[in-house]
Amino acid sequence: MGGILLKALLVKKLLSPQATVATVAHEDRARTLKEKLGIAVGTDNRSAIAGANSIFVCVKPQVVQEVMEQIRPELTADQLVISVAASVHTRQIEDAVEGKLIPVVRAMPNTPCVLGQGMTAICKGRFAKPEHVQTACALFDTVGKTVVVDEKHMDAVTGLSASGPAYIYIILESLAEAGVKVGLPRDIATLLAAQTTLGAATVVLETGDHPALLKDAVTTPAGCTIDGIMELEEGKLRVTLIKAVVKAAQRAKELANS
Numbered sequence: 001m002g003g004i005l006l007k008a009l010l011v012k013k014l015l016s017p018q019a020t021v022a023t024v025a026h027e028d029r030a031r032t033l034k035e036k037l038g039i040a041v042g043t044d045n046r047s048a049i050a051g052a053n054s055i056f057v058c059v060k061p062q063v064v065q066e067v068m069e070q071i072r073p074e075l076t077a078d079q080l081v082i083s084v085a086a087s088v089h090t091r092q093i094e095d096a097v098e099g100k101l102i103p104v105v106r107a108m109p110n111t112p113c114v115l116g117q118g119m120t121a122i123c124k125g126r127f128a129k130p131e132h133v134q135t136a137c138a139l140f141d142t143v144g145k146t147v148v149v150d151e152k153h154m155d156a157v158t159g160l161s162a163s164g165p166a167y168i169y170i171i172l173e174s175l176a177e178a179g180v181k182v183g184l185p186r187d188i189a190t191l192l193a194a195q196t197t198l199g200a201a202t203v204v205l206e207t208g209d210h211p212a213l214l215k216d217a218v219t220t221p222a223g224c225t226i227d228g229i230m231e232l233e234e235g236k237l238r239v240t241l242i243k244a245v246v247k248a249a250q251r252a253k254e255l256a257n258s
């Protein structure tokens, strides 16, 4: 996720290659990334944050505490920490650098940020001011849409929009497979499935109409779609998707408490 955000922000020129420093855990990976991205990449977190305006923390939830403790001596209250780690509360990050009153913004983006089509939810910690939220929104706006939510909703966001691309890819893969089953070449079936998904999502976003109404407009009485819908209902697609989001959100909550 850090790599996706970094590449997108560099392409959009919100970060300049000269003023951007990234870190990873492994030296060999740092060398590869340095060549690939054309920026400084190392493994020393503490020196990497010196003089930075914004610090993106994009490590796994279990590593956040360790990284915050590493950078603590260098951190100052005029730097903004933006964490994308699932489940890690702003309070935990603030506590890891206790006594420093660091502004922390938590963001939950998703992988379509790579093409500027991401969805990011943002919430603020105790010491973050409205201008810090604005800064974070401006950064994430360049890679998709952004919403500001209360922190209590972040696990739900994780289960829906952060994990969501994986669900949609499975749906897309299944639709393409179905196209192959009814005789379409695979590339055409995949295009039909992907463009149909994009088109339907665009209509929801641009009209603001309820999806059920839009579904009704496709469903001709005694036509073909209603037969397809009956199969979806028998296969419990709706309840399966609802349960998927509920489970992923629960897992996000569990991770926070582990």
Ligand SMILES: NC(=O)c1ccc[n+]([C@@H]2O[C@H](COP(=O)([O-])OP(=O)(O)OC[C@H]3O[C@@H](n4cnc5c(N)ncnc54)[C@H](OP(=O)(O)O)[C@@H]3O)[C@@H](O)[C@H]2O)c1
Residues within 6 Å of the ligand: 001, 002, 023, 024, 025, 026, 027, 029, 030, 045, 058, 059, 060, 061, 063, 067, 084, 085, 086, 087, 108, 109, 110, 111, 162
């Ligand atoms: N994947 C998503 O769709 C998504 C969406 C929203 C939020 N997130 C959040 O993003 C975070 C990262 O997830 P991911 O899927 O990108 O995981 P990932 O692919 O495993 O990437 C983790 C990165 O952290 C680096 N790293 C590990 N320990 C480090 C340390 N001590 N100092 C500096 N860098 C270190 C790793 O370096 P090496 O490459 O050298 O191992 C790796 O590049 C997670 O907290 C996740 O909850 C992910």
